[in-house]
Amino acid sequence: MKANLRRPALRAGLARAAALAAVLAAVGLLPWLSGRDPALTVLRARSAEQEPTAEALDAIRDDLGLDAGPLGLIGDWAGGLVRGDLGTSWVSGTDVLPSVLSGLGVSLTLMGAALAVALLVAAALCARTLVRGARGTLRGGGGAAGAMLTAVPEFLLATVLLIVLGVWWRLLPVSGWQGPQHLVLPAIALGIPAGGLLGRLVDDALPAVFRERWTDVWRASGVSPRRTVVAALRRALPALVPQLGMVVVGLTGGAVAVETVFAVPGLGRTALGAAKSQDLPLLQGSVLALLLLALAAGGCAAFARGRLLGSGLKDAALALPAPAPGRVRGVVPLALGAVLATAMGWGLLKDPYTVHTAARLAGPSLAHPLGTDSLGRDVLARLGHGAASTVGVALAVCAVSYLIALTIGFLPGASAGVSDIANALPPVVVGVLVAALTGPSTLGASLAVALVSWPPLAAHAAALVLEIRASAHLTAQRAIGASPGWILTRHVLPAVAGPVAQHAVLRLPGTALALAALGFLGLGAQPPSPEWGLLLDESRLYVERAPLAALAPAVALALLAGLAVTLAGLRPRSGARRSRSGAAAVSVSGRPVEVGVVR
Incomplete structure (x- = not known):
């Protein structure tokens, strides 16, 4: 029985490991798969004025080790990865690891601030449902406001915030990463859509919780509304924690556009710049960090769900009854x-x-x-x-x-x-x-x-x-x-x-x-x-x-x-x-x- 229960987790782990290996191998093969000469791209990135002569291109190929072929480059990179060395940037000539760690620190800071904004937005969206559910007057979940916020693309919201709050009203800086004030607009742009999604998920799940018999018993026994609300959230969380992990993964992807709008030196913007300049070692390191961040978010969500369920139910689905679908006016x-x-x-x-x-x-x-x-x-x-x-x-x-x-x-x-x-x-x-x-x-x-x-x-x-x-x-x-x-x-x-x-x-x-x-x-x-x-x-x-x-x-x-x-x-x-x-x-x-x- 335990072996059968472990098979889906093992299969999922192998799939994620295969995804990571496949993506990194594809990145390593990019110079040969794209059909474009990486030496010419690197030359343009290093010095736009220098003439792409045969001697200059040969010198760059020799410097980058392109003559070793794709398998040689991938093998050297994988060997350095075991030693904690991500290689040297083809464009700047600096070590990749400090650049990746610097971008990762910025991205994690931005992600934490955006997650705080998302939780505040989700709490505001669910407040009315929680209050009515604790009183026993809830008839159905809302979710319309959360759905509207969820559908707004991060890059669009970032642009509007930049225009209105940054350019027109001049309340906050619109680019750079010099202090906490530069964190506000990017965090809002990322956090509002994520908060809309979380709020909608919780708001749709709560009516099913408040229809369960134990809530009627608690109200009849005189249990305070605050304790009922806490217990209802505790009941809904195990089914929603995996979705929270996906929200964090979404913050990783959406941060690329937001970092670009506000010129934030995060990991996503680093990966985008490396891809455009064909800086292979920096692109490999950035993609590796992004994927590990996404997989870590999913793993943390699974661990948190298991802790919430306890040892007896850690392999159970524990799905809440589904709410009735809403109708859309034509x-x-x-x-x-x-x-x-x-x-x-x-x-x-x-x-x-x-x-x-x-x-x-x-x-x-x-x-x-x-x-x-x-x-x-x-x-x-x-x-x-x-x-x-x-x-x-x-x-x-x-x-x-x-x-x-x-x-x-x-x-x-x-x-x-x-x-x-x-x-x-x-x-x-x-x-x-x-x-x-x-x-x-x-x-x-x-x-x-x-x-x-x-x-x-x-x-x-x-x-x-x-x-x-x-x-x-x-x-x-x-x-x-x-x-x-x-x-x-x-x-x-x-x-x-x-x-x-x-x-x-x-x-x-x-x-x-x-x-x-x-x-x-x-x-x-x-x-x-x-x-x-x-x-x-x-x-x-x-x-x-x-x-x-x-x-x-x-x-x-x-x-x-x-x-x-x-x-x-x-x-x-x-x-x-x-x-x-x-x-x-x-x-x-x-x-x-x-x-x-x-x-």
């Missing part, structure tokens, strides 16, 4: 979609590439309703054409993820390990690696998002396949001699394809937001493309002179996030159990996989 997504469609249609009538140097950074006018950018291009035109390209690419990514899910969903045993590996990687880290491999491009960003977006769809498909294959009418079909191919094409596949397609459509806004995040980081579409994330990144350079040009893509992304929230209320059909967050969830090898909106 007018909300229709209104949000209408606003986006109007802006996109109006902008598509204009040319997004026409340059008017005399009208640079002009304010709103009849000719330019949203003003112009730094080159005099119409902001509304670029917003409209950017919407078409962003949504179009997101549709393609969702279609690819859907096809992969349908294929892998029929092999749940073989896909479980692959799903675990994909879920263990923060999306931004995957984007950094793909950009280092293929170069920053729309194709690279699409590939990065697709690599991390298919596992929930595949898990949903696998759950539906198992459910349908066990149904009574298929048993009768087999009994009367129906062939497996006939059953597959006439019964199983039609029953799976529809719900999974609906699920893929629900993930469309979140996929578009993920693409915009990579574009904002410079890992996706490149200038002069009007992609929304790229527009937001470009407008930060002149936000003081033309704030409307920066707010336009920010508002568009906020509307898209709101559309993602409202669509998330339209639940996929049967075949999946309900999760604590209100999104559908299924289990692959005992591990719950959320199928809500992509973050």
Whole structure:
């Protein structure tokens, strides 16, 4: 019995170790997989003015040891890792370990502050539910406010905070890392979405706790509301602690964009810079630290859950009863979609590439309703054409993820390990690696998002396949001699394809937001493309002179996030159990996989 209980944990541990080894090996092979000469990239990073002569490139190859080949470089790096040596930066020539430790210290400080903000936001969101639950007047959880906060991308919130609190009101510094005041805006930008997620999880779980019989007994016995609240939280925590670990992992990924916005010298920004300059040792050390941080967060969450459950229940699921799904009013997504469609249609009538140097950074006018950018291009035109390209690419990514899910969903045993590996990687880290491999491009960003977006769809498909294959009418079909191919094409596949397609459509806004995040980081579409994330990144350079040009893509992304929230209320059909967050969830090898909106 104990051996059977240990098998899922052993399998999960092996999957995580395989993910770590695979990612580090891929990083080590980047110079050869990308097809770009690392010597030329390093030369440009060291000195942009120096001519790339054959002698200069050969000297760099000899200095970096590139003649030893990929296996030699990986072997040398792994041998140094055993001795605690991460190598020497190809660009700066300094030891990598101090740079990684410095960035890690900054990232951990920022993560701790963001987690404090997240807990405060979650407490504020759950306060009303706790009070009403302790009094016995609770009828159902809320979660709407938490869902709205959860859907706001960190990079978007960071940009808005920079514009409003930093540029307009000048309350706080907007860049650097010189003192505690520089920590406030990045921590808020990271903590509010994370707090919205935590608040929603707890707010959805508490009604089930307060409906349990012991709460009625405690109230009838005169137990104080404060003790009842503490006991209710204690009851809900074991099921929510793993999600808290995932929130910390999300803070690791989201910190890359936030560190970039506020010029914070954290680990994520270090990894991004190393990927762009092909500084292989620094990139390997940064990715290793990021993945170890993510895996440590998951391990700490599992340990805390075991301590909360105690030795008798440490292997138990202890899942709370699921709340009833909320209903979404159709007018909300229709209104949000209408606003986006109007802006996109109006902008598509204009040319997004026409340059008017005399009208640079002009304010709103009849000719330019949203003003112009730094080159005099119409902001509304670029917003409209950017919407078409962003949504179009997101549709393609969702279609690819859907096809992969349908294929892998029929092999749940073989896909479980692959799903675990994909879920263990923060999306931004995957984007950094793909950009280092293929170069920053729309194709690279699409590939990065697709690599991390298919596992929930595949898990949903696998759950539906198992459910349908066990149904009574298929048993009768087999009994009367129906062939497996006939059953597959006439019964199983039609029953799976529809719900999974609906699920893929629900993930469309979140996929578009993920693409915009990579574009904002410079890992996706490149200038002069009007992609929304790229527009937001470009407008930060002149936000003081033309704030409307920066707010336009920010508002568009906020509307898209709101559309993602409202669509998330339209639940996929049967075949999946309900999760604590209100999104559908299924289990692959005992591990719950959320199928809500992509973050």
